[in-house]
Amino acid sequence: xxxxxxxxxxxxxxxxxxxxxxxxxxxxVTGLSEYYRRGPAGLGREEVQMYLLHLIRERxxxxxxxxxxxxxxxxxxxxxxxxxxxxxxxPRRREAQRLPEVLSYEELEHLxxxxxxxxxxxxxxxxxxxGLRVSEVTVLQVSDIDSQRMQIRVREGKGQKERYTxxxxxxxxxxxxYWRQARPQTWxxxxxxxxxxxxxxAASSVFTATKARAGIDKKGGIHVLRHCFATGLxxxxxxxxxIQVLLGHRSLKSTARYARMRAGLVDxxxxxxxxxxxxxxxxxxxxxx
Numbered sequence: 123x124x125x126x127x128x129x130x131x132x133x134x135x136x137x138x139x140x141x142x143x144x145x146x147x148x149x150x151v152t153g154l155s156e157y158y159r160r161g162p163a164g165l166g167r168e169e170v171q172m173y174l175l176h177l178i179r180e181r182x183x184x185x186x187x188x189x190x191x192x193x194x195x196x197x198x199x200x201x202x203x204x205x206x207x208x209x210x211x212x213p214r215r216r217e218a219q220r221l222p223e224v225l226s227y228e229e230l231e232h233l234x235x236x237x238x239x240x241x242x243x244x245x246x247x248x249x250x251x252x253g254l255r256v257s258e259v260t261v262l263q264v265s266d267i268d269s270q271r272m273q274i275r276v277r278e279g280k281g282q283k284e285r286y287t288x289x290x291x292x293x294x295x296x297x298x299x300y301w302r303q304a305r306p307q308t309w310x311x312x313x314x315x316x317x318x319x320x321x322x323x324a325a326s327s328v329f330t331a332t333k334a335r336a337g338i339d340k341k342g343g344i345h346v347l348r349h350c351f352a353t354g355l356x357x358x359x360x361x362x363x364x365i366q367v368l369l370g371h372r373s374l375k376s377t378a379r380y381a382r383m384r385a386g387l388v389d390x391x392x393x394x395x396x397x398x399x400x401x402x403x404x405x406x407x408x409x410x411x
Contacts, residue, residue: 126151126161126162126163126202127148127151129202130147130148130151130197130198130202131144131148133197133201133202134147134197137201140257142257142322146190146191146193146194147193147194147197147198148194149194150190150191150192150193150194150195150198151194151195151198153191154170154173154195157173157176158173162195162198162199163203165208166207166208167207167208167209170195170199170208170210171209171210171211174188174191174192174195174210174212177191178212185212188212189212192210192211192212195210196210222342222345222346222349223340223341223342223346224346224349224350224353225338225340225346225347225350229336229338229340230250230350232336232337232338233246233332233333233336233338234246234247235336236332236333236335236336237332238332238335240299240300240303240304241300241304241311242328242332243296243300244296244297244299244300244311245259245311245320245325245328246328246329246332246344246347247293247296248262248274248293248297248310249325249329249344249347249348250347250348250350250351251288251290251292251293251351252274252287252288252289252293252351253287253288253348253351253352253355253368253369254276254287254348255345255348256322256325256326256343256344256345257322258276259311259325260311260319260320260321260322260324260325261277261309261319262274262276262277262309262310262311262319263277263308263309263310264301264306264307264308264309264310266310267289267294267297267310268289269289269294272288272289272290272291272294273286273287273288273289274286274287274288274289276370283370285367285368285370287368287370288368297310311325325344326343326344328344329343329344329347330343330344348369351369352365352369355368362374
């Protein structure tokens with residue numbers, strides 16, 4: 123498995139897969155191997171399909187999780203092993219689309235106040251104020267903060283697409299306070315060593331621990347800050363197309379779900395019933411036949 127693992131890592135790197143995707147694919151292959159207690163190279167189509175069925179029926183994994191595992195196994199057999207005889211397939215299924223649970227401005231205030239270090243505060247504020255994914259904020263470099271144009275360069279966007287997002291004066295002030303204390307060199311948020319960036323797991327742990335100290339019971343990980351960014355801009359009247367660009371969404375459909383969260387934010391002046399001249403009028407009595 124070690125030789126196959128190394129070969130798979132080489133092919134994934136040549137394919138330009140993100141580190142997070144590589145980890146998911148490697149875990150998928152490891153899970154298959156451990157289930158059969160055999161190397162995946164010796165397995166056939168039926169065994170792979172039975173394993174996927176086991177994940178859905180017996181382990182009860184979500185369809186999205188199983189689909190990610192199937193993608194990893196498909197990559198192994200098609201790209202790494204070159205085996206066209208092994209078809210890795212699961213049926214497409216519509217899943218209930220749940221709206222994300224966002225934090226109120228008061229909860230965000232409590233969250234930032236509960237941060238223990240300037241780094242943690244800058245990390246969470248940057249994630250929120252710039253609408254970043256955790257995989258994007260952890261690999262920010264000091265040079266990505268453009269205080270002249272008031273923009274943040276996102277180098278490692280999803281799909282390897284670079285973009286620019288907002289840098290507000292309030293965030294810039296927080297980043298300067300953090301920089302004066304920590305003096306980061308290359309990586310804005312370095313990890314265990316200054317030569318490597320903070321890991322996504324470490325950033326997620328910072329959010330989880332800070333949220334607990336702030337007494338916030340709402341579900342969701344650090345990605346909720348990105349949802350707060352999008353809904354906050356929408357509340358201020360920023361067009362969906364602009365939010366789409368800032369978030370780095372490929373399709374407007376991904377951004378449009380935030381519009382479904384605005385029902386309670388429509389002002390009373392938009393009441394349609396107010397336009398109908400029926401105030402103060404009693405309904406006509408029905409004649410008795």
